[in-house]
Amino acid sequence: MGRKMNTLPLFGRILIGIVLSVSMGGCTTTPFSLTRGASPDRHVAKAAPKPPAPSKTIRLTILHTNDVHGQLFPIDYDGMQNVGGVARRATLLKRLGAGKPDVLVMDAGDLWERGPLSKKYTGKPEVLAMNAAGFQLMALGNNEFRAGIPNLLQRSREAHFPMLSANARLRSTGKPVSREYVILKRAGLRIGVFGLTAPRTATYAGLSDLVVEDPIQAAQRMAKLLKPRTDLLIALTHIGFFLDRVLAEEVPEIDAIVGGDTHTWLERPYVVYPEKQPRKAIPIVHAGEYGVKQGRLDLWVRPGRQPGPVVKFEGKLIPVTAAIPEDPTVNRVLKRYRPEAGAMPGQPRRKKNRTPLFPF
Numbered sequence: 001m002g003r004k005m006n007t008l009p010l011f012g013r014i015l016i017g018i019v020l021s022v023s024m025g026g027c028t029t030t031p032f033s034l035t036r037g038a039s040p041d042r043h044v045a046k047a048a049p050k051p052p053a054p055s056k057t058i059r060l061t062i063l064h065t066n067d068v069h070g071q072l073f074p075i076d077y078d079g080m081q082n083v084g085g086v087a088r089r090a091t092l093l094k095r096l097g098a099g100k101p102d103v104l105v106m107d108a109g110d111l112w113e114r115g116p117l118s119k120k121y122t123g124k125p126e127v128l129a130m131n132a133a134g135f136q137l138m139a140l141g142n143n144e145f146r147a148g149i150p151n152l153l154q155r156s157r158e159a160h161f162p163m164l165s166a167n168a169r170l171r172s173t174g175k176p177v178s179r180e181y182v183i184l185k186r187a188g189l190r191i192g193v194f195g196l197t198a199p200r201t202a203t204y205a206g207l208s209d210l211v212v213e214d215p216i217q218a219a220q221r222m223a224k225l226l227k228p229r230t231d232l233l234i235a236l237t238h239i240g241f242f243l244d245r246v247l248a249e250e251v252p253e254i255d256a257i258v259g260g261d262t263h264t265w266l267e268r269p270y271v272v273y274p275e276k277q278p279r280k281a282i283p284i285v286h287a288g289e290y291g292v293k294q295g296r297l298d299l300w301v302r303p304g305r306q307p308g309p310v311v312k313f314e315g316k317l318i319p320v321t322a323a324i325p326e327d328p329t330v331n332r333v334l335k336r337y338r339p340e341a342g343a344m345p346g347q348p349r350r351k352k353n354r355t356p357l358f359p360f
């Protein structure tokens, strides 16, 4: 299937992804451990040259959200009372180790638009809150473009973290809208992270200067560029769960996918065993929407291991409840915006949230 899919147009691949997801369904349970090929050969003759010592296994924690859509304050959501809020999530991030070298905090896009402040401020309070909460990376979602490219560029100047997209560029200059990737040196690892944006973004009104490349092609380009220079390759995507599965099949050099766009709740990582590299397992994680749960993915990484450096992984979503105190630094940043958002400290906005069928 893998090779055939290369020749299919993008929409065809999305359709196949949807069919696959319906027919195969379900997520694996964690913890997940890859043992094949990992155990040393105990039957090597004494005279044989000593095999190189296996490199050290390093645990890396990825804390992730997606499709927060400007929900900076607690809300009532889908039967859960008073959940979410960026100030609580900031406390949770700290408790989970944000700021330590082996912990990365990232968001897979659609940070603003449709929140109580989004229309008036077009993303500014959202970015300031993310800065205060210690976010380190973000992918450009389709909604980051809604208020136009100059607004997006202004927001990325305000952000203390890079906004990534390897497939969004300007028609007029041919240059990428944002950084395509970063290589982070953390916990003894060289970690490559690239962003991907949903292709339909280019069809929005007022964005005639925007070109969005086929994300699979862009990812293949990124893999070629980054794989030789990194120990671990992460795709931070805003292309949706179905296309994330195609991405894992088509670009098996990727070691983990942190995604968004379809507002999909994956309580545990979804695992793809790509046909092109069946001994490899690629976890896909998504954290639903509105930041009412915080995603956590732990990767145990052994640099240079074949067919991939990830020896084991575990993932889960952690409910952001009223039992988690609000971070004072984030609250200070948001203080002036609270009344306009109709939010009181520690209290939910009384808004009925229903997840529509296609909320992207």
Ligand SMILES: [Zn+2]
Pocket (backbone or CB within 6 Å): 067, 069, 110, 143, 261, 262, 263, 359, 360
């Ligand atoms: Zn969204």
